[in-house]
Structures are given as structure tokens and as C-alpha cells.
Amino acid sequence: MNRMYQICNRCIMDTSDPEITFDSNGYCNHCTRVLKEHRNEPYCFSPEQKKKRLEMLVATIKKRGKNNRYDCIIGVSGGVDSSYTAYQVKELGLRPLAVHLDNGWDSELSVMNIENICKKLSVDLFTYVIDWEEFKDLQLSFLKASTPDSEIPSDHAIVSILYKKAQKEGLNYIIAGTNFATESILPHSWSQGHDDWKYIRSIQNKFGKMRLKSFPHRSILQRCYHKYIKRIKWINLLDYIEYDKEMAKKIIAQKLDWRDYGGKHLESNYTKIYQSYILPEKFEYDKRKAHLSSLICAGQINRKQAIDTMKEPLYAKSQLEEDILYLINKFSISRKEFDEIMRLPPKSYRDYPNYANSWYASLHKGVKGCISKLTKRTI
Numbered sequence: 001m002n003r004m005y006q007i008c009n010r011c012i013m014d015t016s017d018p019e020i021t022f023d024s025n026g027y028c029n030h031c032t033r034v035l036k037e038h039r040n041e042p043y044c045f046s047p048e049q050k051k052k053r054l055e056m057l058v059a060t061i062k063k064r065g066k067n068n069r070y071d072c073i074i075g076v077s078g079g080v081d082s083s084y085t086a087y088q089v090k091e092l093g094l095r096p097l098a099v100h101l102d103n104g105w106d107s108e109l110s111v112m113n114i115e116n117i118c119k120k121l122s123v124d125l126f127t128y129v130i131d132w133e134e135f136k137d138l139q140l141s142f143l144k145a146s147t148p149d150s151e152i153p154s155d156h157a158i159v160s161i162l163y164k165k166a167q168k169e170g171l172n173y174i175i176a177g178t179n180f181a182t183e184s185i186l187p188h189s190w191s192q193g194h195d196d197w198k199y200i201r202s203i204q205n206k207f208g209k210m211r212l213k214s215f216p217h218r219s220i221l222q223r224c225y226h227k228y229i230k231r232i233k234w235i236n237l238l239d240y241i242e243y244d245k246e247m248a249k250k251i252i253a254q255k256l257d258w259r260d261y262g263g264k265h266l267e268s269n270y271t272k273i274y275q276s277y278i279l280p281e282k283f284e285y286d287k288r289k290a291h292l293s294s295l296i297c298a299g300q301i302n303r304k305q306a307i308d309t310m311k312e313p314l315y316a317k318s319q320l321e322e323d324i325l326y327l328i329n330k331f332s333i334s335r336k337e338f339d340e341i342m343r344l345p346p347k348s349y350r351d352y353p354n355y356a357n358s359w360y361a362s363l364h365k366g367v368k369g370c371i372s373k374l375t376k377r378t379i
């Protein structure tokens, strides 16, 4: 049944999220959740509280890492968020090891940005180069599975590498560019299963030509091991500082020779075509809506600015054709095969085996609930 179109009166989320709900004021569940329910997040603290919490956090990281060569891991992609995080980490006097996943889709600009950042900040860089043939087959499997989750192989691999590297180096902190200000809204229905190794494996078993032998992954047990036994913590550093994206861009351009690539997460050639063409064309999901709505909630732009930004085309037509050609050449598929993939009926995470309804997921939820009740929130 087709639902009548509705857009939120406060942000710009709309019924392209099939699970969106609106209250009597016409405000959606997303911005309402962000503005009301997340008051306990560091992001919402006053500048003084943030400063105090950050000082405590940095002191703890330094203390825990004093016998190591490094005291934390930072993920670097060449994008604004992770580059600015790297800059801030060094400003705070920490000794990070930068970790990057080369999944075969880095743009030239992102590679240059990463090199410049590490050189200018004198930070050691560990790059994990993924087995391209295996990864290509997995990405194609996700496209054939026809769910809106084709970025999950990259996301899952990056997080796995960060945790495994932290474990290997004996470090307790992963400092990431993920943040509440620019990423507080992302509809569940638009992407699911980031941590779900069972989902990834089931897609590959059904649609892949190869067995996954070296793909970096974490099972539920490994996730529990990292969290509860090794006590490795994920820190959204940008939530502890006043993060203004435009200001951050200016600082890293000036201090680190960072160069802009023109959009959120477009440092990857695959992300560019996936977010700007495949997702909106096939699923009618335009991630700019979630990103701009997050910025409205953070007070960094107003609703009119977001609506005006949405009027800009996602792709220049000539560039789109060029990028589709690049993608099908990388995947070694024909244009006909790509068009067939685009015509496949959309499916969802729920159409494939996953952890969500398994007994160990319930156990994990239960354990997590008990632990958060027993321990007070620490930084």
C-alpha cells in the first residue's frame, strides 16, 4: 500500500523512510528522539562539561597507554570527520596509531589526504589492504541480494580491523570520527546489519562465487570478547568538542593540506555512486536527508538551507555515466548485468538469515542490559 507523502515540520526526513512516524505537530520520530532522548550523550553537554569530560578522558587514555608505543587507535579515511579527529587527537597530546582499510575504492584525493595527514601530524599509519577478488565478489553479492546494505561489507571490515588492531597492540581506545552532530539520524530501514557477520555470510553463501577466507569480520562472541574481556572502548571524540563541520574543513585544509572531495563519505568511489545513484534510484533513499536533518538538530543549518541543498542534483549526468562505467569495469560485469541488478525488486535485511532474531542476540542484549545496570556510565 502506498503511503501518502509527508515531510517533517522540523527536519527534512520524510516518508521515503517507510517506518517514519509523525506526532500531532508534524514532527518526526527521528528529530524528536535526537532532541529529547539523547540528552545524556556527551554531545549535548554544556561546553564546560564537555571540556571537563574530555580532560578526564584524555588523562585516562594516557594512563592506560603509558607502557605502550601508542595510546590509542584512530581510523582514517581521508574524509573530514576522521581527518579532523586525527588533528584533535594530536592537539590533545595523544600518541595514536592511524589505521586505514584499503578496500580498492579509495579516490586519489582520499589517498593524498591520508598521506598528508599522517606526514604533517607525524603519525604512524597501518593500512590493511583487503583481498580485492574476494571483496569484489562480496560487494556484488550484496548488490544481487538487492538490499540497501551494500556498504555493510566495508563498514563491517573497517570496524573489525580497528578492534583487531587495538587488541593486537594491547590498546583500550579506538578514537573515531563518528559523531552525533552530523550522524544522529539514520533510519533503521535504510541500512541494517553493520555488526551482523551471520547476515554478511548468508548473503555471500547465497549469491557469491567464492568462499570468504580472509575478509575481516567479527562474530558476536568476538564482539563480546573485545568489549567485555579486552575492554576496548569506542570513543566519538567529536562529541566532546564543539564540532562545526565547515570550520573543521578550514582548519584541516590550512594545517594538514587536506582537500575537499565535495560530499559526506564521498572519499570512496563506491560510496559516491552507491549513495548518490544506486540507493536513491533503486530504493528512493537519499542519505542527504538524514545527514542534513542531523545538522538541523545540531543547530548547524536551518530547515530552509537543508531544503535548498536538496534541490541540487545528486549527479551531473555526464559524470554519472562515467562513474557507472568505472563501477562495471571494476566489478568486471556488463552494462546489461548492472541494469538487471538495478531492476531487481528491493529486499531487506529481514529477507535473509541474520543475528537479529537468534538466541545469542537475545543473550547478548540481556548481558548488555545487565552490565549497563550494574556499571555506571564511564567515559
Ligand SMILES: [Zn+2]
Binding pocket: 008, 009, 010, 011, 012, 013, 027, 028, 029, 030, 031, 032
Ligand atoms: Zn523530524
